[in-house]
Amino acid sequence: MAGRMDGKVVIVTGGTRGMGEAEVRGLVAEGARVVFGGRDEGAGNRIAAELGGHAAYVRQDVSSEDDWKRVVAITLDRFGAIHGLVNNAGAQAASPIAKIKQEDIDYLYRVNQLGPILGIKHVVGPMREAGCGSIVNIGSPAGVKGLPMLTAYAASKAALSGVTRTVAVELAPHGIRVNLVVPGFFDTDLLSENTGGKSAELAERYVPMRRIAQPQEMVGTILYLLSDDSLYTSGTEIRVDGAYTI
Numbered sequence: 495m496a497g498r499m500d501g502k503v504v505i506v507t508g509g510t511r512g513m514g515e516a517e518v519r520g521l522v523a524e525g526a527r528v529v530f531g532g533r534d535e536g537a538g539n540r541i542a543a544e545l546g547g548h549a550a551y552v553r554q555d556v557s558s559e560d561d562w563k564r565v566v567a568i569t570l571d572r573f574g575a576i577h578g579l580v581n582n583a584g585a586q587a588a589s590p591i592a593k594i595k596q597e598d599i600d601y602l603y604r605v606n607q608l609g610p611i612l613g614i615k616h617v618v619g620p621m622r623e624a625g626c627g628s629i630v631n632i633g634s635p636a637g638v639k640g641l642p643m644l645t646a647y648a649a650s651k652a653a654l655s656g657v658t659r660t661v662a663v664e665l666a667p668h669g670i671r672v673n674l675v676v677p678g679f680f681d682t683d684l685l686s687e688n689t690g691g692k693s694a695e696l697a698e699r700y701v702p703m704r705r706i707a708q709p710q711e712m713v714g715t716i717l718y719l720l721s722d723d724s725l726y727t728s729g730t731e732i733r734v735d736g737a738y739t740i
């Protein structure tokens with residue numbers, strides 16, 4: 495049966511757990527070849543083995559330009575082209591502004607902002623060669639509304655909105671699309687670790703849909719943006735948040 499992603503090669507960062515893992519599995523199920531990064535080698539190798547020859551795991555720190563060069567080289571060597579990139583990897587830290595640590599600001603900048611910029615830089619060449627491309631950046635409610643204690647995270651995620659708009663305009667003439675997805679409350683380790691295990695409870699209280707989302711519920715939007723279903727969609731922002739941010 496034909497899949498929506500047949501013939502497409504996609505890189506997903508932070509693909510060893512959470513929404514990234516769900517995206518890797520969902521993309522392969524729709525016919526894509528996927529190279530996914532992450533720092534957990536055990537999980538990466540296990541997921542790649544389950545997906546047979548359709549996916550490859552590469553150890554990657556998104557804030558390292560050398561790692562990006564290696565990921566892109568391995569993807570081209572293994573699958574011959576790059577059509578999609580999901581800048582999914584992310585990190586969070588919370589602190590009152592009066593106690594914020596410079597090391598946390600630097601760290602979140604490197605993972606959430608520098609990483610996606612370097613990723614875009616290194617896939618542009620192969621996407622231009624392929625004649626098309628779709629890049630998806632993952633933002634956050636902290637990047638679009640005021641959420642206390644999240645200054646460093648908000649700064650890095652709000653920056654991605656600017657990056658998305660800028661690069662969407664710059665790359666449009668080359669047939670490369672760039673969009674931002676803003677997840678609301680998703681049931682992942684990141685959210686659980688940052689809410690003291692109370693993420694489902696908080697979602698029930700604050701999300702108009704009154705529930706937390708499962709990582710698989712992100713996959714449809716990612717497939718839409720990476721596939722030819724959205725060929726005239728670029729520079730936009732899609733919120734997958736049960737009406738939370740509105």
Ligand SMILES: NC(=O)c1ccc[n+]([C@@H]2O[C@H](COP(=O)([O-])OP(=O)(O)OC[C@H]3O[C@@H](n4cnc5c(N)ncnc54)[C@H](O)[C@@H]3O)[C@@H](O)[C@H]2O)c1
Nearest residue numbers: 508511512513555556582583584634678679680682684685
């Ligand atoms: N879970 C939520 O409710 C929520 C809400 C808004 C935004 N987000 C964003 O969604 C994305 C996915 O998060 P998730 O909830 O699935 O979290 P997660 O912690 O399960 O997954 C994040 C992944 O990124 C990886 N990662 C972190 N730093 C990295 C680095 N330097 N190099 C490479 N990989 C790195 C982690 O190892 C992990 O695999 C993140 O960008 C996050 O900020 C999540």
